[in-house]
Amino acid sequence: MKNLSMKIVSFLKHKSLKFNLILLFLSIEFSTSVAQNYSSVLPFFQDTALLNIKIMAPFESIISDDCKNPQNFQGSLIYFENGNERIIPVELKKRGKFRCNQENCSFPPLFIKFDKKKVKGSVFEGLNKIKLVNCCKIEDKKYETYVLKEYLVYQFFRQLSDTSFATRLLKVTYINSNQPENSMTRFAFVIEDDDDMAKRLNAKVIKASLVSTKDTDSSQRLLVEMFQYMIGNTDVSIPQSHNVKILITNPHQPLLVVPYDFDWSRMVNPPYAKPALEGKIKAQRQFLGECYSDTLLLSTARIFQKKKQNLLNTLRLFPYLSSKERKVMEEHLIYFYKNLDNQKTFFEIFKAPCHQ
Structure with a gap:
């Protein structure tokens, strides 16, 4: 029986993603892990207030660590709660690809891992890793x-x-434990852990190097693709699972696509983005989706149109970015919405894949 199981697994590896997904569901205790109701995010992410923290750690060692096999480093997270200083032990580890490399960025993105018992009763309660x-x-x-x-x-x-x-916005004071007199304070933000996000959606994250878009939910996929067009981001690929997470809710439902890593987008426009994002707002903006029906395109556009004022208010009321930078971001949004409102332009852009 064991040899037969191994042969089945070997056979399925060469078949479609759907077969692999069925195998996945046969091999994991899915019903146990997602039976709970995770309809809302953890309290830490429900609070939208800026959180001021300090992190003390051997940052020189963390920065110089190997990106391919990063180690865990002990550190302390310090913050004030009800007027009292609270110190929480944490583990820190480098993460990422491009930004992890010292040749590209002098300071890497990090994983912060908590001991759930030690954060009980704190603002970080319920978190394991962020x-x-x-x-x-x-x-x-x-x-x-x-x-x-x-x-x-x-x-x-x-x-x-x-x-x-x-996500949640932070103001972080970084303290090198080897030279505690040297510190630096910068804005940062934290992102919900992959597994926490998936549990909230009663789903599982799957790892697949190649994904057939036919196996994904077309409505939700188009929403993601239209959003990437809105922000001017081409550093993404659903088939290659590049800068997206692929979720499965059950073996009979299409896969879901969750985007992340938007720093190379035209709307963010950092100096290290490749190719260099120069020129007018409409430059280097490309719809990377597939050929969709007019009905689906229009229904997705309506989602954006209904949220237009919400997006503009989120931007306009954000106090930490200069008015100049907010204006540039708003110009991106306005340009996108003009394209949505002009039927001829709208179909020229979003029906283009149908003519390739």
């Missing part, structure tokens, strides 16, 4: 702008869909 997005070049204060812009882009997509990552 992703911290830092300034690429922490020594240059202007890089805060790109962190704040990317945070807003996450907020925009969150307004459009619950099938998205929750």
Whole structure:
């Protein structure tokens, strides 16, 4: 029987993704892990207030660590709660690809891991692991702008869909434990853990190097693709699972697509983005979707149109970005909505894949 099972597994590896998904559901205790109701995010992410924290850790060692096999480093997270200083032990680890490399960014994004028992009763209660997005070049204060812009882009997509990552804005003071007199304070934000996000949606994250878009939910996929067009992001690929997470809710339902990593988008526009994003707002904006029906395109456009004022208010009321930068981001949004409102332009853009 064992040899037969191995042969079945070997056979299925060469078949379609759907066969692999069926195998996945046969091999995991799915009903146990997602039976709970995770309809809302953890309290930490429900609170939208800016959170001030300090992180003390051996940052020199963390920065110089290997990106391919990063180690865990002990650190302390310090914050004030009800007027009292609270210190929580944490583990820190480098993450990412491009931004992890010191040749690209002097300070990497990090994983922060908590001991659930030690955060009980704190603002971090319920969290096990979160992703911290830092300034690429922490020594240059202007890089805060790109962190704040990317945070807003996450907020925009969150307004459009619950099938998205929750985020929270932080002001972090980084203290090198080897030289505690040297510290630096910058804006950063944290992203909901992959598994927490999936549990909230009664789903599982699957890892697949190649995904057939036919196996994904077409309505939700188009929402993601239209959003990527809105922000001017081409650093994404659903078939290659690049900068998207693929979720499965049950073997009889289509897969869901959750986007992340928006820093190379035209709307964020950091200096390290490749190719360099220069020129007018409409430049380097491309719809990377497939050929969709007019009905689906129009119904998806209506989702964006209904949320237009919400997106603009989210941007206009954001106090941490300069008025100049907010204006640039707003110009991107206005340009996108003009394209939605002009039927001829709308179909020229979003029906283009049908003519290729």
